[in-house]
Structure formats: structure tokens, C-alpha cells
Amino acid sequence: MLKKMTATLLPIICIILAVLLGAQPLIPPPPNPIDAPATEFSAERAREKLKQIAAKPHPIGSEQHSVVHDYIVSELNQLNIPVETQETTSSRLADWGVHQIGQIRNIMGRLEGTGDGPAILVAAHYDTDPFSPGANDDGIAVSAMLETIRALKAGPALQQDVIFLFTDGEEVGLLGAQAFIQEHRWSKEIGMVFNFEARGSSGPSILFETGEGNHGIMNEFAQAVPDPVAYSFLSDMYSRLSNDTDLTVFKRNGVTGLNFAFVDGYFAYHTPLDNIEHVDMSTFQHHGSTMLSLLQSFGNKERTVAAERDNNATYFNVLNTLVITYSLSWTIPLTVLAFLLVGWVFWLGLQKGALTVKKVLFGFFLNGSSMVMVYLLITGVWKLLQLFYESPDALLNDPDFSYPYVLGLLFLTGSVFYGLFLWQQKLAGFQNLAMGMYVWWLLLVLSTNIFLPGAHYLFVWPLFCGLISLLVTYRRAESTEQSRAYLGALSLLTIPAVLLFTPFFYFMHLFVTLQMSGVLMAVLILLLGLLIPQWTLINLQNKWMLSAAGLVIGIGLCIAQLVVTAGSGQTYQTVHDMMYSQYTNENRAVFASTDAQPSNWTKQFLSEAITEGTLTDLNPTYSAPVIKSEAPFLNVQGPEVKVQSDQSIDGGRSLELLVTSPRGADELSFFITSDAKVKAAWINGKPIKESADVTAAKDGFSWGMEYYGGVPDEGIRVRLQLSSSEKVQVKAVDLSYELPDSLRSKTTNDPKAIPVTFTIVNQEFAF
DSSP: OHHHHHHHHHHHHHHHHHHHHHHGGGSOOOOOOTTSOTTSOOHHHHHHHHHHHTSSOOOTTSHHHHHHHHHHHHHHHHTTOOEEEEEEEEEEEOTTSOEEEEEEEEEEEEEOOSSOSOEEEEEEEOOOOTTOOOIIIIIHHHHHHHHHHHHHHTSOOOSSOEEEEEESSSTTTSHHHHHHHHHOGGGGGEEEEEEEOOSSSBSOOEEEEEOSSOHHHHHHHHHHOSSOOBBHHHHHHHHTSSOOOHHHHHHHTTOOEEEEEOOBOGGGTTSTTOSGGGOOHHHHHHHHHHHHHHHHHHTTOSSOGGGOOOSOEEEEESSSSOEEEEEGGGHHHHHHHHHHHHHHHHHHHHHHTSOOHHHHHHHHHHHHHHHHHHHHHHHHHHHHHHTTOSSGGGGTTOHHHHHHHHHHHHHHHHHHHHHHHHHHHHHHOHHHHHHHHHHHHHHHHHHHHHHOGGGTHHHHHHHHHHHHHHHHHHHHHTOSSOOHHHHHHHHHTHHHHHHHHHHHHHHHHHHHTGGGHHHHHHHHHHHHHHTHHHHTTOOOSOTHHHHHHHHHHHHHHHHHHHHHHHSSSOOOOEEEEEEEEEEGGGTEEEEEEOSSSOOTTGGGTOOSOOEEEOOTTTSTTOOSOEEEEEEOOOOOOOOEEEEEEEEEETTEEEEEEEEEOTTOOSEEEEEEOSSOOEEEEEETTEEEOOOOOOOHHHHSOSEEEEEESOOOTTOEEEEEEESSOSOOEEEEEEEESSOOHHHHTTOOOOTTEEEEEEEEEEEEEEO
8 A cells, every 4th residue: 555655646746746845946035134234135125126216107208217217327437337328319110011110218327347358348228118117127126226236335346347237228229229339439338238127026037038149158147146147048038039139239239138127027017006015026136136246257257248248058947046057059959859769669569569550649649639638628718717807818927816827727737638548548548658759859859949949948847857758668578577677667758848838837927827728738748648657556446536636736726716816705907998099180089998898987988889990090010809888078188290491302301390299298200191201310300220111102101200298388290201202191100098078087097907097099181
């Protein structure tokens, strides 16, 4: 009896141990107290600065923005380091073909070193989303920079200079970083950039992006940071997204660097909930101590960090402080080795009579069917659960809401898998079933080698362990007794795969959320299927009871969370937006919201005649799906465009326009909606150098700009050099961060709703 219990529990214990070890790096360290040694980073000390920085939202151009700007300058002056500010009109061509423009105010502090090598630059942005106090994005990083300067000054001087760049206009197009790299003299002196960001409100500070040729830098990083968190699959995945940070600007201009962020608790991102109350102090400590450790290490190297780029690296945590790194070029020989090993183990299984070609193919099919079945089942369960919530999408990124459901779905998936395994092994035999699953893994090894090499390690090393497990079962078949060595070997071989996949599963849940829970759990089937030899160790009289127990626990967890969150047990606040959108020339308006369906709060604006669509007819770049209905036409004063000069030049036109917003809007967009070809453009006398591949027929405009930070009272001077003298159609759109007065006075509050409101007015002209 004891032997049977040991055989059942040992692999399960090893799996639990591997999960705990794999999750360990994801737990940030506790915050240092306010009286920590002067040379150490203390989140408690930095929090006092964060209270000042994140008191209110401070988007570019706002009054509070000036308050935060002056506070940072004052703090740097008190730290007694050289300080410079940079005020200029900055522009950047966005991926969707619009020129993003704003008047930015960068802040730079320089901590001088004892050597003469290239400087290291630390960057974080101090502007915020219009409705967010920005405590996490990016107040934690800004406060950490001030605390890091203090800690560095309390210790011995570094060899290299460190420039601390507090960028402006990051939220509206990376405008501060663009202005610094293009115009400031210090930009020519930097050899490496460390950028600190946030996409949530908790979790570890993760290295999620690197520059090219990162192998040497990653080796240094792994030694420099006491609690490193780095997975190359994250960098590979991020590089394939359209997201940008300030580091993007530096990389495009040939400067290498590392990018850090924390991503859990996404519910607060770019919302009023990103306040001091939603700051995780352990996350704060990890972000700041990582920053300080990097500078203490890289800042004391005699060599030139910019000149040491070599090949790229595969890297991943295996324990709390251990990061494995090796050359990315290993992926090809490892892939070849994987094919050879799979072929050899398959051939050996045929020789020993453990495998047959037909049953291995059948096992391949059965495993694929299991993944499809789990995907359909879990997707259906989540769709059912969503019916009990008014706005389930708004809750997906709240850990308190999602994690209990994830745990419940994990038990459901494990229960379904084990039940299917008990049935399928009778059809194909567990060894054929295992080899069939390893073929799926081999395909993933090949796919990641080609398309996502940074994730290659996730599949090749677990596959090797799976193949070894199958070899062990070949030896077991030659003996009638289940030895301790057999039990121990199979149990220990569960650890590498589970250890590597635990952080992968954590990040995938954060990125795809419960909305794609079917995909998430189908991926889990891959891992469970890799461990098929280990599941044969379970030695219970009625094995189906284990599947039934998992089913009961999974359903129970989901029902319990449903009762707590959908009933009266807890009230979740969620963000809801409403846009009053006015088409001035057509004397009409609509209410529009990006909510998937009307909430109790948005229903006071939206009529029952709701339609789905976009607002591209209001602004060509508003392509996000919205729900909308007719609204009263309030005749809000819209933007104005007036001709200042109109001259014929070389068969074309030089047209100078003055664009104003009489109501003092916070943002203004300007588009040429006809086919006029713009050869050159100037904004407030400053040339716009980049050109976009856009057309009126394809994109709704042939040239466009978005001006952020408030429209100046004197307006925006737009000078266009056109290739022809034909009439030009123009659309101007201004936006303010509130509803019209007449609507605000009638708006009722909902304790569950956090409202975000806009007034958007467009007006069309022809010249």
C-alpha cells in the first residue's frame, strides 16, 4: 500500500516542486524600509517622491504637467547634479501614416563618472495618459530614477557618466525620445540605454526587450542584477508586435539597450485606477533595485559597452537568481539533434516492440484531438461564465478576478486530460501515445527554430526530457518490478519541463487573458501530454476518481468565484468610455463607446437603436470598433482652418494655413482628404522630414497630423507644398477630455463605473 502511494505521490510532488521553482523568479523582493542603508535602493523612500509625481493626471501640455516638470527639476537640483531641459516641437511618423506632433519638455540630469567612455542613459517618461495619475506608468520609474541618483551619490563614483533622461510626450508618440536623439548634443555621447516602463500595476520587473547582438550584455545582466527576470521568448514575441516604447527610438538610431517593465495588474493601465493606492511596493522595489544594480555594474566597466555587441542569446530563468544564457545560433544544431533523437527513440521502440507505426500515428491524432476538445470545452465554459457579468472584458486583467478562474480551469483541463488519457492508452498504449505527443513537440521545435527562436528552448529541452522518459519505460518493460530507480527517474524528469513552462504559462495568461482561455488550456495539454510516461505511475484502485475529483474542484472554484464576483459579495469598478462625436458640416452627432456592449452607465447616453462600426468618418484614424447611437446636435464650436497665404510654385501650390480650436481643445488632428500630393510640410516653421505611404482612397487621407498637448491660443501654422494646383479637401478634428457642459450636468454616476469621456468635433473645408 505504501509503495503504491509513493508511486502515485512522487511525480505529483515533483510537479508541484517544479511549479514553485518556476514561479519563484516571478515574485518580486520585499521593499527596503525607509531607513535602509544610503547606498541601497529603498522603495519606501522613493514612494514619498511618487506621491508628488502621481498626485493627479499630467498629460503633455496640462497644468499639472508643468507642476510635475518643476518638481523633477527641483529634486535634481537638490541632488546637486548638472541639469538641463529641452523644449522643442517634436514630430514622429506613426505606423498608421500620421505625423504625431507636440511641444515637449524633456529633463536631463547627468551623474559624472571618473572615466571618459561613452555614457549610459537611463530613460523613463513623466507624461501620463489624460485620465491616469500615472503612478505605475511611469511614475514608479521616474521616482526610482531620483532614488537611484541619491543612492549612487552616496557611494563611490562610477567610471562612466550616467544620463538620466525624463522624457516627455511618450504617451503621444515617443516625442521626447525623438527630440532628444535628433537634437540634443548628449545623444551623441551615449553607448547604451536602460529604459523603464510599465504595463500594469504589479508583478516582477521583467527584461522584455533587448538590442541586437545581446549575448555579452545578457551575460553581464545575469551577473549584475540580484533578482533578474529575463526570458528570450518575451523579447521575440514583443519584437513581432506593433507596440513601441522610448527604447524603440534609440534602437532605430543605432543605440543598443535593455527594456524593463512589469505587466501584471493590467486593469489599472491608462485608467484613473493607476494611482498611488494601486502601487505594489515589492514591484516598486524590484524595478528600482534592478535600475541601481545595472548602473553599479555596467557603469564600472572600463570597456566600451556599445562596441561589445556580438551574436544574440537565448536566455531564461531556471531559479530565482539563475539566468541561463547561450548563443541563439545553438537553435539549429539543437533542432537537428531533436530530430535525430526522436528518430532513434522511435526506431528503438519499434525494435523492442514497444511502438508500432500505426499506433504512433493514431497517438498523434488522439493528442491533437485532445487539444481541440479542450479548446472547445474551455472556450464554451468561459462564454457561459461571461453571461453572468455586465462587462466581463473590463475585468479580465484584474488578478483578483481572473486568477481564481484560471485555477478552476486548470483543474478542469487536468481532469479532462487524465480522463482522456485513461481511455486513449487503452486504444493506443501509453508509449505510442507518448511518441505521438512528442511528434507534436518536434513540430514546435522546428517552428520556433524558424519563426520564434527565442522561444526554442521552451520546447527542445522538455522534448529531450520526454524522450529520456520514454527510454526509461523501454527499460522498465524488460523488468517485471517497478524499481526505485525507475520511479525516481521518471519523477525527476517532470521537473525541467514544468519549471520552464510555469513562467511561460503565467505570461501567456497575462497577454491573452481569459478571453482566450481555450487556447491557454490547449497549450497546457501539450505539457500534460509530454508527461504521459509519468501519469502511468499513478497507482490507484479507481483511477477515474482522480479525474472526477479534478472535475469537481474545477467546477467548484469557478462557481465560487462566480458567486463572489457576479453576486453581491464584491463590487468591481470598471472603466467605461463615452464620446460625444459631432459632425459639424452635417449638423448631426453620435454617442460612441468602445465598450463591447452597453453598461448601466453608458445606457444613459446610448439609445436602444445601437449600431456597431467605427468612427473613421469622423476621424480617418479612429478604426477601433465602437457601439454608437444618435445624439442631440449641440453645435459645439469646432476647429477652424484659415488660409494665410496661397502661392503657385513650380506648377503646384504653397499653401499656408492657420488651424485653431476656439474652444481650447486638448488635441487636434488635421487631414487632407483629397488626393493632393504633399511634397513637403512645415509645422510652426519646423520641417516635417518623414513622408508616409497613405492615400485618400486607401486610408481616408493623403496627409495627416495629430497635435498633442493643447492647441495654442495663437493656433498651429501648417505650411504645405503641394505637387499640383487642384482644390484641396481638408478635415480638422479637435478633441477635449470631457463631455460638453450641457451633458455633464445631466450625467448620473454609477458606483461600479469609472467614466472616461471625450468631446470630438470635426469640420471640413475646401481651399
